[in-house]
Amino acid sequence: MDLEERSIDTEQVYDGVLLDVRRDRVRLPNGQESGREWIKHPGASAVVAVDDNDRVILIRQFRFGPKRVFWEVPAGKLDHGGEDPLVAAKRELAEEVGLEASSWKRIGTTYPAIGYSDEWIALFLARDLEAVEVHTDDDEFVEPFWLALEEAVRKAQRGEIEDAKSCVALLVAAAALEDERLHGG
Template structure:
């Protein structure tokens, strides 16, 4: 599992920026999201309120075929009212679930593929202004095809792109999902550093 990075409070670094939680209340408790409203003391001593979403975390994986093609999924994303082109991903099922286990599960469910090798790419804070979600991103290689078996409420089409095609779709905005953009850019950097 990826090593977490934290603000080093003991050394006093950035102590003039830290907000102290005074109290917390639950605003909404859903299946996926838990909305909180916290009262905080600002560095200058004033009181402020922070509304934020507690999220269990997630994993994502960019699968690479033996031919070097990247596997993506197309699905309708209700909040933005459009079909997106993304890498397979999903939330951690339980607190403490190994993000790599989650990545394996999501790859299998959304695409039907299994992978022999996973490479950790990064841990991404998705929306630091209003959520504590971190998503762990992996590359997957040594793929074996199987049967796609998405969740009951998931409707997904699988497609493949070359790295050049994926980069062009990032530039055009067709791939606009942050985790997918990040994954493709980091994978390309990794491949370049390996001379592939």
């Protein structure tokens, strides 16, 4: 069965710094027409940085929409269309938590809001870490902290880490590391 909806026309409703809101008229698989409102997003990268002691660096950050602090993995949007997600991942790791890694592995992609956005987030595992100077943005306030990867995964499983990208990234990273341990690099 063909499930694809095809855009007939699109209108930009709002173009902001972060959000580009669109309204499309679409042709449904049954031939009918309908409307779709969605957010166009440049994409992002998220990093699970694991040290030699199997600890992961997380950040605590206030998020304005839900008006509360969340535990997250370092992450950020691509600065411009077509930016390499690995370049963005490296930048965010250095800016937010003052780390560089000499070992990088892309471990997946997640789509955090498929009902209303085309946003995708490239997920990376970073190892062989080295401290560098932190350079957070002027309007960005984060509190980094280390936690055993195993405990971070349990917190995600128990719902104590609620940020979707962080939950997915932690679970996928833990599975990738376990696969490496069982089957080699």
